Amino acid sequence: MVIKTETCRFSGLRIYPGRAVKFVRTDTQIFTFLKSKCRTLFNQRKKPAKLAWTSLYRKQHKKDLTTEVTKRKKRGGKATLSRAIAGASLEVIQKKRAEKPEVRQAARDSALREVKERMKKDKAAKKAAAKVSYKGKR
Numbered sequence: 001m002v003i004k005t006e007t008c009r010f011s012g013l014r015i016y017p018g019r020a021v022k023f024v025r026t027d028t029q030i031f032t033f034l035k036s037k038c039r040t041l042f043n044q045r046k047k048p049a050k051l052a053w054t055s056l057y058r059k060q061h062k063k064d065l066t067t068e069v070t071k072r073k074k075r076g077g078k079a080t081l082s083r084a085i086a087g088a089s090l091e092v093i094q095k096k097r098a099e100k101p102e103v104r105q106a107a108r109d110s111a112l113r114e115v116k117e118r119m120k121k122d123k124a125a126k127k128a129a130a131k132v133s134y135k136g137k138r
Contacts, residue, residue, distance in 0.1 A: 021033045
């Protein structure tokens, strides 16, 4: 059977059912305390890190290290492998990566120029076809 426990907001100790003292602040924040000692010290604005019996003090002063779980060491990431992408072989990708930016820019400009010329031709052909069909309707 599992018993639901809460933790004391001051001491950090476990609170079993039926043992808590709850305090609701005006900003609707709820504080649960294990005993009236914790509540009175909280109301006096004492810092739990300065009291040796609280769990916060024990954590800050490196006591109870047996209960703390040590972090596992992360393994180094795997070396990245260069693989071919669908539609382009590895040699083509390496060649494109190695070429200079000026060459790449020139190739891009020539391709763009070619596309623009093709669009201009298509536009002119459509215009001519429209002109012929317009004359045919008269």
